[in-house]
Amino acid sequence: MTNVDATIQRLLEANPLREPVLRLAIQALQLPPGSHGLDVGCGIGLQSLLLADAVAGEGHVTSVDIIPEFLVFGENLARQAGLSERISFRLGDMNRLPFGENSFDWAWSADCIGYPAPAGELIPLLKELMRVVKPGGSVIILAWTSQQVLPGYPLLEAELNATCSAYLPFLKGKNPEQHFLRSLQWFQEAGLEQVEAQTFAGDVQAPLSRDERTALTSLYEMLWTEPQPDVSSGAWSEYRRLCTPESADFILDQPGYYGFFTYSMFRGKAPRRGTIIE
Secondary structure, three states: OOHHHHHHHHHHHHHHHHHHHHHHHHHHHOOOOOOEEEEEOOOOOHHHHHHHHHOOOOOEEEEEEOOHHHHHHHHHHHHHOOOOOOEEEEEOEOOEOOOOOOOEEEEEEEOOOOOOOOHHHHHHHHHHHHHHEEEEEEEEEEEEEEEEOOOOOHHHHHHHHHHHOOOHHHHOOOOHHHOHHHHHHHHHHHOOEEEEEEEEEEEEEOOOOHHHHHHHHHHHHHHOOOOOOOOOHHHHHHHHHHHOOOOOOOHHHOOOOEEEEEEEEEEEEOOOOOOOOO
């Protein structure tokens, strides 16, 4: 299996957890029916399907990613969902979007712009999104921001997050001002107006469906995939005992399992009158 194939598999496995929360976020946006929007860093197009549903029959979503294999997979998903006429896929870099100014009514990016990309680079990315959005149009970014998925073991989960999380390379050594949850400041400095933030929670509880078990198992492997020098041997052994499906103590087999996670969304409006942002 190639790295791209493995990533596609991870995205599909995670979707039963992510989709309900992302639906809530999209509903909160109240995207105008019939509007034309941009999905930046679309991956395999799972959110593009939700966005196309939200803007109804006359609406259209243009989905952009830098990985061609993702786009091919997304086109197949759209075809299977009967949405090929309402979603188009385009190869492109979020730093230099292949579109003219004022091309879209809104621009959306999930788990891509701002996070895990360093937030210190967020202002030029936001300006690029603002460039292709019409005056008064929305710029929206959101990302996974927290989780509590080892019920009964808060200290273990905290240690794993602090020592061997897959997110550490994007967090270690960063100034507090560069953290994703400081994005309100970056939106304002980019020149966006009516800036606001909102966090959405998703939860999962026993009895777990097969898809939920697969998604959570995949999440454990993604979050804490390899032991790092800073993690204690005791914490790693406890993680393996609780999070390995073959273990007699696998945490998802608990009759009262409950966990939750959050997505945080930041949005703002492109200025209606031309203000030059230096």
